Amino acid sequence: MSFPLIDAHCDTVRLFASRKKDYDFKRRNNCGHLDLPRLKDAGFLLQIFALYIEEEYKPVGSLKRALQLLDLLTANLARCRNETTVILSRPDLSALKDQQKIGVLISIEGGEALEGEVAVLRMLFRLGVRALGLTWNQENQLAVGVGNGSGGRGLTALGRRVIRELNRLGMLVDLAHINERGFDQALETSGKPVIVSHANARQLCDHPRNLSDRQLKALADNKGVIGLSFCPAFVDQHQATVERLLDHFVHVAEIAGVDSLALGSDFDGIESVIPGLEDVSALPSLVEGLGNRGFSAQEIAKITSVNMLRVLAENLPA
Numbered sequence: 001m002s003f004p005l006i007d008a009h010c011d012t013v014r015l016f017a018s019r020k021k022d023y024d025f026k027r028r029n030n031c032g033h034l035d036l037p038r039l040k041d042a043g044f045l046l047q048i049f050a051l052y053i054e055e056e057y058k059p060v061g062s063l064k065r066a067l068q069l070l071d072l073l074t075a076n077l078a079r080c081r082n083e084t085t086v087i088l089s090r091p092d093l094s095a096l097k098d099q100q101k102i103g104v105l106i107s108i109e110g111g112e113a114l115e116g117e118v119a120v121l122r123m124l125f126r127l128g129v130r131a132l133g134l135t136w137n138q139e140n141q142l143a144v145g146v147g148n149g150s151g152g153r154g155l156t157a158l159g160r161r162v163i164r165e166l167n168r169l170g171m172l173v174d175l176a177h178i179n180e181r182g183f184d185q186a187l188e189t190s191g192k193p194v195i196v197s198h199a200n201a202r203q204l205c206d207h208p209r210n211l212s213d214r215q216l217k218a219l220a221d222n223k224g225v226i227g228l229s230f231c232p233a234f235v236d237q238h239q240a241t242v243e244r245l246l247d248h249f250v251h252v253a254e255i256a257g258v259d260s261l262a263l264g265s266d267f268d269g270i271e272s273v274i275p276g277l278e279d280v281s282a283l284p285s286l287v288e289g290l291g292n293r294g295f296s297a298q299e300i301a302k303i304t305s306v307n308m309l310r311v312l313a314e315n316l317p318a
């Protein structure tokens, strides 16, 4: 049985920006974790592409960098017009199922790109961006990242305004990388289900990027989803394996329910990989692993696409 796949986070756009010319999204590559042929073979329905703002562009130059990366993504997708389609609205999402195209949803990872202006967010929306990771690991104008600790401060007044505007425009709020206080405040503020695009369960791997059971339950109350990441350091502190990653799926299902689960590989953003999960080609075998762990076909469909489709439909503009 095959399942159409949705993945909530990859950093492949950074390969477009790399000076190394040996990567070509349209062709099958020996480097990188995904490209068009490999996404097709694995049975992808939709991939969320993050525009990650590198540290050297923070705080000054973040917006320019976001625009450069968006331009690179746009140029690459223009070469794959017949095979990909950028998802901007609920009708785009509905049409996806009847097309042979892979959906692309554009996200920005790091609220620095707004350079303190909600007006910038509205213009990024007009350029096709449909999700925003409020922070990376650092503190910025919107909130505090996990790299700055979980004490005291969280969301700023601007951060709250940005969440309300994301809700109003029809963009996803992404809470990967935010500290615990900001996470709680963002859930209080958002009137829509949020995503945590790439993280895992802290109960199984004590890493600040992972969510505690309390956070997982709060996410379930919000009807949001967590895309479980394939980053070895978030899966196990000693030895990350596919079986250990499957433990995270089982744990999140137990704590938050299967409706909260999604995929969030972080492919092309991770420096090392879990043996057996070297690139997107391995996803069908991960899906098989979910079956071996007792998830039913209906539950696997929820994890691989249905949950994320629901959250997208509840957020994207009509």
Ligand SMILES: [Zn+2]
Binding pocket: 109, 176, 177, 198, 269
């Ligand atoms: Zn990230």
